[in-house]
Amino acid sequence: xxxxxxxxxxxxxxxxxxxxxxxxxxxxxxxxxxxxxxxxxxxxxxxxxxxxxxxxxxxxxxxxxxxxxxxxxxxxxxxxxxxxxxxxxxxxxxxxxxxxxxxxxxxxxxxxxxxxxxxxxxxxxxxxxxxxxxxxxxxxxxxxxxxxxxxxx
Amino acid sequence: xxxxxxxxxxxxxxxxxxxxxxxxxxxxxxxxxxxxxxxxxxxxxxxxxxxxxxxxxxxxxxxxxxxxxxx
Amino acid sequence: xxxxxxxxxxxxxxxxxxxxxxxxxxxxxxxxxxxxxxxxxxxxxxxxxxxxxxxxxxxxxxxxxxxxxxxxxxxxxxxxxxxxxxxxxxxxxxxxxxxxxxxxxxxxxxxxxxxxxxxxxxxxxxxxxxxxxxxxxxxxxxxxxxxxxxxxxxxxxxxxxxxxxxxxxxxxxxxxxxxxxxxxxxxxxxxxxxxxxxxxxxxxxxxxxxxxxxxxxxxxxxxxxxxxxxxxxxxxxxxxxxxxxxx
Numbered sequence: 001x002x003x004x005x006x007x008x009x010x011x012x013x014x015x016x017x018x019x020x021x022x023x024x025x026x027x028x029x030x031x032x033x034x035x036x037x038x039x040x041x042x043x044x045x046x047x048x049x050x051x052x053x054x055x056x057x058x059x060x061x062x063x064x065x066x067x068x069x070x071x072x073x074x075x076x077x078x079x080x081x082x083x084x085x086x087x088x089x090x091x092x093x094x095x096x097x098x099x100x101x102x103x104x105x106x107x108x109x110x111x112x113x114x115x116x117x118x119x120x121x122x123x124x125x126x127x128x129x130x131x132x133x134x135x136x137x138x139x140x141x142x143x144x145x146x147x148x149x150x151x152x153x
Numbered sequence: 154x155x156x157x158x159x160x161x162x163x164x165x166x167x168x169x170x171x172x173x174x175x176x177x178x179x180x181x182x183x184x185x186x187x188x189x190x191x192x193x194x195x196x197x198x199x200x201x202x203x204x205x206x207x208x209x210x211x212x213x214x215x216x217x218x219x220x221x222x223x224x
Numbered sequence: 225x226x227x228x229x230x231x232x233x234x235x236x237x238x239x240x241x242x243x244x245x246x247x248x249x250x251x252x253x254x255x256x257x258x259x260x261x262x263x264x265x266x267x268x269x270x271x272x273x274x275x276x277x278x279x280x281x282x283x284x285x286x287x288x289x290x291x292x293x294x295x296x297x298x299x300x301x302x303x304x305x306x307x308x309x310x311x312x313x314x315x316x317x318x319x320x321x322x323x324x325x326x327x328x329x330x331x332x333x334x335x336x337x338x339x340x341x342x343x344x345x346x347x348x349x350x351x352x353x354x355x356x357x358x359x360x361x362x363x364x365x366x367x368x369x370x371x372x373x374x375x376x377x378x379x380x381x382x383x384x385x386x387x388x389x390x391x392x393x394x395x396x397x398x399x400x401x402x403x404x405x406x407x408x409x410x411x412x413x414x415x416x417x418x419x420x421x422x423x424x425x426x427x428x429x430x431x432x433x434x435x436x437x438x439x440x441x442x443x444x445x446x447x448x449x450x451x452x453x454x455x456x457x458x459x460x461x462x463x464x465x466x467x468x469x470x471x
Binding site for chain 2: 275284287340448452455468
Binding site: 005008009012015016019020023027034035036037038039055057092093094095096097098101104119120121122123124125126127128129130131132133134136137 | 269270271272273274278281299303306307308341342343344345348350351352385386389390392393397404405406407408410411412413414419420421422423424426427
């Protein structure tokens, strides 16, 4: 390679490396701010200040969904299998909302320690299955969707 | 092969299990996206060739007057 | 200037070579698109949770995955332009930015159409996957407007190469955002060879066919627009004039 070309290539690679390092440091510094939600464990450990509006993400604990029959009010417990947080919500739930499913709720903790959600989103995991495969797996007793999706870190 | 089709009627096919609007919007958008990005370059090529042809005939007409200045 | 152009015979070489490849690429693209779309719309089984919205995802995944190829491609092309002064690479980079913006937009739109029924929201500003993909779209729009403002100058090539570096870093962020941070967006589905487990062949074969189809489409569209660019920039060359006369 001719010297002036090598010099130019060097400059380009130097800028590329410099920018990557800068972005890397920024992303690392912003790590918590970039997270979309807190896990129930983080909430239990007091990482969220009192009265703060925030998002919480976890699984809907099986057998905890209680809905009032004549209203859109619903109560359930979200868990990351370490800590639990009870949630109260009034509104339309997304189609994917069900027990054992990942959710993200937005709102704040009340004095009784119940998370008053103004919004509930369903989180889908990375597993795709036809109903036949799901039925076969359930029959074999190896349900594949009962693990925590991303968000445990 | 045919019994692997997921629908038993055309209405079911359109409905997509209640998600017809979203599924068909995605496929329509994808079709437009692919068509536009193939048809536009093809039409542009025809336009470029048409323009170049016109310019070349024009150039040929004034060629004789311009000949002494060429290098 | 003119000597410089003619010394680099490569646009002509590319035009002739790509002319030979195009019919084959188009044929392969049509075949894969047809198989992918018919499979996707008729044969793909519903997902046990999301029903037939799984059909949205084979298109979304194919377009989204392919959209990540644009900035690396533009970075390589930009480097070749700046270091080896190859005009052809600059033409590829210019057209890749426009096509890449389309890909990013379709990724966001198809994702929204899925999210609006599955997540319960069509957009979340706090999700790093969504926002980094939007950033890619804006970066590409930035590259396009920079080029149109600076025309085909050396400054444009330099500025766009610089933005391509930022774009490549952003591609890494898009890719790993779902693993590094808590997001609403799910992580990538692993491919599973076993037909009786999650993410088995019933889903990934159709997705793979769509990915191949979309990559072929990318190649065909990019080659077509680059050939147009060559015709415009080389319109004074003898071989272009011969070509125009023959057509």
